[in-house]
Amino acid sequence: MKRLDGKTALITGASSGIGRAIAHKFAEEGATLLLMDVTETVREGGEPTHEMLKVPFFQGDVSSEVDAEEAVRRAAEPTGRLDILVNDAVFNVGGKLADTRLDDWNRTMAVNLTGVFLMCRAAIHQMQRQVIHNEVRGRIVNISSQHGMIAAPEAAAYGASKAGVVYLTRQVAVDYAKEGIVCNAVAPGKILTGKTGRAVEQRWLDYSHARTPLPRLGRSEDVANAALFLASDEATFITGENLMVDGGWMAG
């Protein structure tokens, strides 16, 4: 018995990095998948995730109401259910507040926060129409960030958007607990996803190593394991939580 046998899952931001790792893990554990992303190109390189896993792909933007509704509709089509929504899609340009352009701020909020709102809303509408299975009607796992709980250095818009995701997670959890909808977040610390550019500039790597008590930085798979735990039937009494996967950063 695999841990997601019989479950249908929709993963946003699934083409690259953490989303790709979650897709891989969920497929291994038996889930029926729909992957969503604005592009099928893998940031860190390699075969497109949906081709590698031989699962359907929906090219869409989580900040578009139409795309969010359509993604949920398509995800639920094969089985009539959406058991798991993983919100991983993210946009980050970086920058201190005074240097942040309004359109960058707006785009960050649109993808990172409005996108989570739209995807959750569409998913909850679907989940409310399905019966409870193994004590849960549906599950949402939001990928938040330790940034938002602590300040994101030189990434004002990103940190603010991720703080919002943690809040929305609690709100959804409490408002829909009675109906058996479970909503949690995973807060990655410094994860080496294979992404280039700002993410691996030496000053940020030095900063992350200095702040991470465990001897290594994170891997996408670390986050995928946490998402799997929260998406599985093992976590049926956990809701509204923000589980840190940060090598002890926040304990310091």
Place this chain on the structure above:
Amino acid sequence: MRLKDRVAIVVGAGQSPGEGMGNGRATALTFAREGAKVLCVDHNLGSAEETVDMIKKSQGTAVAFKADVTKESDIKGFVADAHKRWGRIDILHNNVGVSISGGDAELLEITEENFDRCVAINLKSCILACKHVIPIMREQKSGAIVNISSMAVITTYPYVAYKATKAAMVSFTEQLAYQNAQYGIRANVILPGLMNTPMAVDTRAREFKKTRAQVEAERDAQVPLRKKMGTGWDVANAALFLASDEASFITGVTLPVDGGASVRRG
């Protein structure tokens, strides 16, 4: 199997009299099911032996060990026993804890003796077990510690010793995690919420002269998720995740397993 060939100590692997499955027993069974060898420590040897019998019936490996966790010599004893028996210690799970069963009370009612007893059972036991396991884990350059605190840390709770000791466990776990991360040792803490366990439900039924069903109904009503308490298995599953390699980048975290109770306000 997610804990294949791991050596685990579950402190508080027996359970209080009553119906159903306690957190400690459920955790010992889960660790064993996933392939760990489990030293089942409890002050009540008979209850620890029941846990061991259940594990053996499922072809698992476990040994019962009687200990008074308020005595450092007993703690040294079970750590040495597990280490000698199986050659290493991968997982330490600190599950003991008392509230009303230890004589805990509201501030103006608590006696010095009962306060000291609660502190010794809930906090000193956890800290001293870590003291004796950490050198072994440092030598191995690996290990996972899971401490069981309580949702009472976050939400309101009537009695003083339980609240204060369980809160201290959270701070202690963060310190433990931070100071031992460089050795590849992880430490995390679970906050169980309202659970349908023998200790939580049957103890209250006896103490407050109510039926089990009455206590169940009162507690169920307070849980946001499905209006139903959690079970020992919910805690066991969270402990399994945190103790396994799946959580190898997770340390110093506080994980409530509480049906959303701690995020609800009002």
